[in-house]
Amino acid sequence: MRIVFAGTPEFAVPVLQMLLNSGHEICAIYTQPDRPAGRGRHTRPGPVKLLAQQHGIEVMQPVSLRDSEEQARFCALKPDLLVVVAYGLILPKCILDAPLRGSVNVHASLLPRWRGAAPIQRSIMAGDAETGVTIMSMVSKLDAGPMLHRLSCPILPELSAAELHDRLSVLGAEALKQCLEQIGLPGLHAIEQDESLATYAGKLEKQEALLDWKRPAFELLRQVNALNPWPVAEAGFGEEKLRIWRAALAPAGVRAPDSALPGTVLEGRHVFDVATGNGVLRLLEVQLPGGKRLDAQAFLNAHDCSGMRLSGAVE
Known part of the structure; x- marks a missing residue:
C-alpha cells in the first residue's frame, strides 16, 4: 500500500x-x-x-x-x-x-x-x-x-x-x-x-493541578498520577508551590488523628505523610520552584515539615 x-x-x-x-x-x-x-x-x-x-x-x-x-x-x-x-x-x-x-x-x-x-x-x-x-x-x-x-x-x-x-x-x-x-x-x-x-x-487545564486535601487520598493519588508529566499536581507550601510528582497511599496502619485538618503533614522527618479528607497520602517525589525534583527523604532532610499544613484548591 x-x-x-x-x-x-x-x-x-x-x-x-x-x-x-x-x-x-x-x-x-x-x-x-x-x-x-x-x-x-x-x-x-x-x-x-x-x-x-x-x-x-x-x-x-x-x-x-x-x-x-x-x-x-x-x-x-x-x-x-x-x-x-x-x-x-x-x-x-x-x-x-x-x-x-x-x-x-x-x-x-x-x-x-x-x-x-x-x-x-x-x-x-x-x-x-x-x-x-x-x-x-x-x-x-x-x-x-x-x-x-x-x-x-x-x-x-x-x-x-x-x-x-x-x-x-x-x-x-x-x-x-x-x-x-x-x-x-x-x-x-x-x-x-x-x-x-x-x-x-477534555483537554487538561493548568488550574487542575492544585490538590484539594478534603478529597479522599485515593482520588488525590489518581490526580497526582494523571498530571505527571503535565501540569504536575501541586499544593501550597508556605508562600511557595510544592509540585508533587509521585505519591502513594500510606500503609493501612497509618491514620491521621481526628484533630488533623486536611493538608496537615503528619510525619515530616522520615516520611512525607499528609492528612486528607479520607486516608493519608504519602508524598514520594516533590519539587520547589527553581529546585530539583527530590525524593521525599532528600526533601525532608532540608525541610522539617512536621505539623505544617499544605494549602489546597479549596480552603
Missing part, C-alpha cells in the same frame, strides 16, 4: 516506526509546524518529523488542511491508506475520503470511552481499571468512527500518565500491525460505537 502518515508527538513514533518496517510505501508524512520548545523557546522539529528526516521521507507541515491547494496536494499523492496518530489538526471529509482503503486513527482509549484530547489522563483520574488502544475508521465526528481492532492494558495504581502513555504508544503500534493488511477489505469487520457509552476526555 501507499500510506500517508499524519502524527506529531512522541506517542505517534512507535506506530510510524512499525509502518516503516512493514514493507509498505510511506509516500508522505504530515506533522504540525515546528514550534518553540524548551527553556530557550527555540523552534524545534517534533519527534515524528525527526524520524521522517532520518528515513528521507517528504514531510508536509501545513497550518491547516482546509485550504483547497493543500487538499489537492494531498489527493495527488494517491494514497491507499491514511494513518493518523495524535496529529492535532482537523481533517476535512475530502481528505478522509481520498485514500482508496480509507483513513484510520490510533486512539489511546477503549472507545467509545474517553473520546477527545486527554484520554490517558482522564482514564487515570476516573479510576478506570483498564484502558487500551482502538483502531478506528475516521469520520467527521470526533473519535466516533467504527472500531476495527482494540487491545487493552491494565491501569496499575502506581502508573503515571507518562508511563501509561509509553505503554499505550507501543500497544498502538502492535494493534495496527495486527489489522493493517485487512484494513479496507471485506474480511475486517467494523463495529459501530455505542453512543450511549461515549464519554469525553
